Amino acid sequence: MGRRFLTTGVAIAATLLCAAAAGLSGWVEARVPGTRPTVVGGVYAVVCAATGTALVHLRPRNAIGWLLVLAGLLQGLSLGSTAYARYGVGVADPDWPLARLVAQVGPMAWLPSLVLPATVLVAFYPSGRLPARWWRWPVAAVSVGLAVLTVVTSLTQSVYDDTASGPAPVDLPESLWVPVAVIAGGAVIGGASVIWGATMVRLVRAHPPERQQLAWLVCVVLPLVTAVFLVPDPAGWLVLPLGLMVPGAVLVGVVRYRLLGIVVSRALVYAALTTGVVVLYLAVAGATAAALGRTLSPVSGAVVAALLAVALSPARTRLQAAADRLVYGRRRDPVTAVTELGDRVAGADEADLLPAVLGTVAAALRAPAARVVAPGEPVPSDGVVAVALRVGGRDLGSLCVTERSPGEPFTAGDRRLLGALAPQVAAVVRALELTRSLERERDRVLTATHAERDRIRRDLHDGLGPSLAGIGLGVQAVQTRLGERADPSTAALLQRVRDEVDGAVGEVRRIIDGLRPAPLDDVGFVAAVRRHADALAPTVPVRVTAEPLPPLPPEVETAAYRIAQEALTNVARHAGAHSAEVGLRARDGRLEVAVVDDGAGFGPEDGDPRPAGVGLSSMRTRAAAVGGELTVTSGPGGTRVVAGLPLEAGR
Incomplete structure (x- = not known):
């Protein structure tokens, strides 16, 4: 407990430092003419640090809280050092202590304060641990690349001139810092690309609630990245809300993930629409500037943005359906779910039919598993939703679907979808039951047929056949004994009897040969x-x-x-x-x-x-x-x- 309060105290101290840096920046802004407003950076620094402090206290073993605290501290360092240097070099007489050195070292800290939450934090989200060991490589590439890029760009005269006047304490030659910055920037871009590509794969493969958590963060971070790095000179009223949404989304996603639901679905839609409007706006603005030789005026830009938003409105329905399917599965579209179930039934092999059907049910509900419990077996009550399976008034058991634990339980929409799928599953279960019964009956009939055929073969081969052969031998013996003494009619009668017996023996042999061999049936x-x-x-x-x-x-x-x-x-x-x-x-x-x-x-x-x-x-x-x-x-x-x-x- 003492260690927890100590770490919380350190995080609170970091938050207070960010507040002090924001206050110093505001104080200098009011006294130094021409200073750019720093409200956005100050609010961002304090909110990040405060949110990180809350996470450090609520989830002390989750590294995301400290990442947010670090982002807030870096933003506060950038604001505080910039304010200190501007006043200490440009106004104070004599200069404040180390003001020129601070003017060169601190201002570029804003870069990692924005990039870290959009890259490294995404890799650790939501558990605070990397999903796999190989994730260490892109995370290390981004971290080291950011550190090198921040340092080498700070030690230049051009960056120093943005903060203070006069010669910089350290001015790296361009032939030295430019190649290093290019390599470091490439490492950052490469590592970030890998992190985001892998995050999209995680988003597709994840199960609730991790799917909702990842979707929630993605639809918040992407607009911020678009506004900061793709929009030239973005307005503060656009960056500030997007920037504040990141720590808020992280806090909700880690601590109160059960609140994620329809919010994630709507956020995905509006994030996609916003991105579409921004991209098309930039395209229209660029095309207009190239054609007319001038940029769009504020009024023209607002009109273009409104027209683009209206033009994209028909896509909202499709985007909403795709977002609902991503977050909730097929519960919003039961007809499609039933159709997919029918397609699986039509295409699966008989041996894999029931597993394929249960897998389709689980996928439609985004559930971990589904199974059929036979009649009379106990149905689990904890974390399982059970629906009775009946066909023609016959009880076939229950369809048990595991809830999305530890995420949100099944909603009314989920239960309606399960109710729509249950009759289809019941029909499959009944068909498989009838197939097994038919196979058992076939085996019984074949067994009885084999036994009866073997009995007939034994009776013919060991009974009737030898008896007829014995009769034939007896007739032959009579013919031999009588010899020429037999009158013609008697001899003809004996010969006829012998021929009939020989024919009967041949017929018995034909019947035995004509019986279907047992191995063919076996x-x-x-x-x-x-x-x-x-x-x-x-x-x-x-x-x-x-x-x-x-x-x-x-x-x-x-x-x-x-x-x-x-x-x-x-x-x-x-x-x-x-x-x-x-x-x-x-x-x-x-x-x-x-x-x-x-x-x-x-x-x-x-x-x-x-x-x-x-x-x-x-x-x-x-x-x-x-x-x-x-x-x-x-x-x-x-x-x-x-x-x-x-x-x-x-x-």
Whole structure:
């Protein structure tokens, strides 16, 4: 506590010094003819120092208070030294002590008193700390450049002549101070440009309340910078209010940021309009001076400024909408917010749909986060605004949006916008819920289908098939026993029964082969081929390359899988290959399945004694059944089996 009062006391002393300097300046102004009025500088110095003192007391750890105190002290030093030197050299007899030295050292202190609040203070605002370590470089460039520029310009005869008469105690040669001043000025301009560019990026990316704080400072400092550095010989009635607004804006932005609201929005609009009027006024004045050879008179200038203000009035609506969107988000334009939400729903992937929708809601409200709480789950009460989500009378939970803590809570406009967005979010949540239910039902049906298909396959393969085969063998045994003793009618009947049994066995085998392979439903066509290739890895390594494939008809997908499966099985059993490759791609409306190995190959099918011909015949039959063809090329270097199947069944 004692340290806090000590620092506050130092700041109060600095404020009193500024007041004393302003008083001395006013006293000299009344006694020295031709002295320029110094009311603006005096008021600015005292207000800056006093505002900095208040911040030092209220926020002792925030460096912004001391920056304002320093700005006030520098302005007071400029006023006090100028007044002391003018009276001490021009009126007093003999000269006041050190009056000539003071006339050269102090007057240029006004420069950093104006530049520091417009650059370094902006970098530290509003927390009193730099946003990142790299900010030290532009801040150092501005600080060092200002110090060098102030010193080298003070030690010149021309600056001394503005304050006192006679030779200056120190007069640097122009060849020395001009290059140094140019380099120092470049450092100041470069550092200030970086600070302001980064501040604009911060303004765009910041969340409330920092967004409002930065916007508040920007719309106050920019008009002051424009008036001081861009307007030639600005009037005191223009500079003084703008200058006093800077410390006031800093105090409100740091201590009472919750007061920022509609003020920031309006200030942004009028700052933009004011800047537009000033820039266009300067352009018109310059053009008039170039055309007529003279400058505008005060009356003409006032008329031009009024006409420009009227001409820019249609832009006010657009500027107001842009400022509201920057400060408040989309709460002033719910239709656009709902439209943006619909665009996100239309363009987002299903997996990212809900996060995209919640992100749009948070961005529209300038809120830190938004989430959906399921029915029955507890809804947070602190710092969260919750809206019920309902579709068709069904409770879907709550949409919870985090308030802009520690900034202002949600206003009535924010809640209306949230109410307009909630039904859209509810529709998305319900659609995702139905999609998940459909996926679960599909998985259940597929599981039941797989189980039933496996049961049928087992019954046919292990039950009906062997039974029919057994009947066939029994008939064959009867025929063998009877031999030639059977009368012709009995022999014909037995042969007919045997043929029927053989046909039934073939039909059972056809049904078993026609059942869709389970891996196609489990993992898909390409993954099923990879799975079969991995199963053959202990015998022969198989590499599968697949291009993106369009959706395939079930019968084409089944034929392609069976052909690839049969071809790989032949490679593993008969080719004696060291490696094989499967290529899957879609070309010219056809699915191409290519199986290539580096085995021994074989000759023409009619001369090939190996049983591989049965497999090739089966693959050709499957390809022809869906309207495709099979090409086989074999030689000493290996075998290539290529099946071309239509992407649309029946073509």
